[in-house]
Amino acid sequence: MEKRLILAIFLSFLILFLYQLLFLKPDKQVRPAPQQTALAERETAGSEPEKTGATPPLVASRETAVPAGMVSAEREETVTVETPLYEATWSNRGAVLRSWKLKNHLKKLPGRQDPTREPLDLIPETAARLGLYPLALKLDDPVLTERVNGALYRFEGDNLKLNPGQTASLVFEYSDGNTVRIRKQFTFNGRDYNFGIKISLEVEGKELDPLILWGPGIGSLSPEEIQEKFSASRGAAFLVNRDRKIFRLQEKKITLENEAVRYPGLDWAAYEENYFAVIFLLDPSSSQAMVFKKEESEEQPDGKIAVVPYFYLAVSHPREVFLGPKEYDRLKAYGHQTKKIINFGFFGGIAELLLVATRYFYNLVGNWGLAIIIMTLIIKIIFFPLTYSSTKSMARMAEIQPKIKALRAKYKRARQDMEQRRQMNEELMRLYKEHGINPAGGCLPLLIQLPVFWGFFRMLVVAVEFRHSPFVFWIKDLSVRDPYYVTPILMGVTQFITQKMTPSTADPAQQKIMLLMPFIFTIFFMNFQAGLVLYWLTNNVLQIAQQAIMNRMMARKRESDGKRRKK
16 A cells, blocks of 8 residues: 555656646647638628627827828837836837836846846847737738838827826827728726727728737747746637636647637637736627747857747737736736636646635745745644544554465465455455554545645746745745755655655565655756745655654554553
8 A cells, every 4th residue: 555655646746747847738628619710701791890899998198080191100109108017118110019027027037046137028029020019910911911010100198107096098090091090099007917908990991800919929038947937838828708718728739720710709818928928808709819820930049040930829809908927816806717827737726725825924924935834834734633644554554564464475376366365355354443444544644635735836836926036045036946956955855754754564675665765756856946845845844743743642552552451
C-alpha cells in the first residue's frame, strides 16, 4: 500500500511537471461549433445592418458631427489618457492604441528577479515593427483595410487625466468626402481598466461590420520570461453564452486555417497571457470572434532568415474592453463571468478558496511569503486528524509485517492458485480486524490532501498577486524560481528527514530505493515557483514537528497498552 501511495504522489508530480513543461494540455471544455461565415456575404445580403444591442450610455466630452465633406487631420498626433491605474497613448493614424502602461505593474528584465521601475506596457513591441496596432480594423477588402488603418483621423481636445469617479471620451473621425466615413469612440473611467468602445463604418452609404483587431499577442514577454513563468496560458479564450463555459486556444494551437473560423454566441472573447488579458465584452446575438496567425520572414541576429508567427484576435460589435491584470477580486467585482479568465485548473474551486484565504492573511502581515507560511500552517492543522490516522495505521501495519510475511510464505502459490489467494485474503482481513487496521487507512487520508496541493500549485501559478512579490533576502519574486536553489535544496533535505521519521511497511531494500524520492522531488522543484517551493518546504518542516509529536503519542499509547496487558 505504501509503495502505491508513493508511486501515486510521484506520478502526480511527474504529470504536473510535464503538463507545465510541454504546454500541450488544452482545457477539456465543450467548444461551440465553429461557424464558417464570410463578412462579404453578410454585407451584400441586403438586410439591415446588425445592431449591437443595448450599449451602456457613454459620456462624450468631445463629439462632432461628421460633415458631408472630407474629415481628416493634417498631421499625425498622439493623445494620452491617464488614470490612477494606467497611462494610454492613442494615435490619430488609424485611431489605434499605441501604448497601455500599467502603473501598478512594472516591467521585468530577463535574467533578473527584481523589476525595473518602468511601467509594464501591454501593447506588444512588435506592433510598431509590423505597423499594425491594437484596435485597428480588419475588412475583406485589403485596399480598404489599409486605407482606414492608415488614415489620419481628426479628434478634438487635449490629453485626458481622470480621477476615480470621472468619465470622458475620445472621438476619432475620418471621411474622404466621397465613399468612406468612419467614427471611433472610446469612453474611459478613472476607477478601472475597462473602457467603452463604439465603432461605425460606412462605405458608399452602406454600413459595414468591421472586425476590431487585437495583437500581435499581448505584452512583450521574452522567451526567458515565458519559461520562468512556468505556465501555459497564452492565447485566446472565449466564454460561450449558452452554457457559460470557457474554452481556450493556445498560441501554438492557432494555425493559418483558423482565420476562416468564426465563433458566434459569445459573452466575451479575450487574448491572455498568464497574468494579463484584454477582454472584449460582446453581444451574443450579433457578435462573432476569430483568431488567426500571420507569418513574417525576419532576419535573426545570426544573419539567418526565419519565419516568425504573430497571433491576433478579431471581434465584431464589441461594447466594452477590459485591458489589465487578471486580479481575482477586481474581475469578480467587474462581473460578466470574467473571473473565469483566471485558469485555476481542474481543482479551481479549491484554488479560489486558497487565494481568498491567502489574500486575507496577506492583508494582515503585508508579505505574501508569510501569508503562504500561515496558510500552510492552517492547512496542516486542518488535516492533522487525517495525518495522525494515516500514520497510526501505517505504524500498526509495520508492527504486523512479520505476520503478513508468514501468511504470504504459507500461501506461496497464491498468485497462480485462486483458492489459495482467497484463503490468504480472508486470513489477512481477519488479521487486520484483530489489530483494528484499515488497509486503506495509510493511503486514503494522504490522497485526499493531493487536491489541496494541486490547488495551491495552480493558485501560485496564475495569481498575479504573486508577480514581483518579494519574500526575504534573495527571493525577490515568488512567481519565479529561487535563483540560488536554496529553498529547493532545503526542501529535499526536509523531505528526506520526514521520510526517515515516518513509519514504513516496506522491506529494507524498498526503503533504500524510496530514499531516492527526496532527490527526485528536489530536481522537480528546482524550476518551480519560489512560492510553491516555500509552501512545500514549510509543509515539510511542519510535518517533521508533527511526526515527532505523533511518534511520541503512539509510543505513550503502546506503553499504556503494554501496562494494561500485564495487569
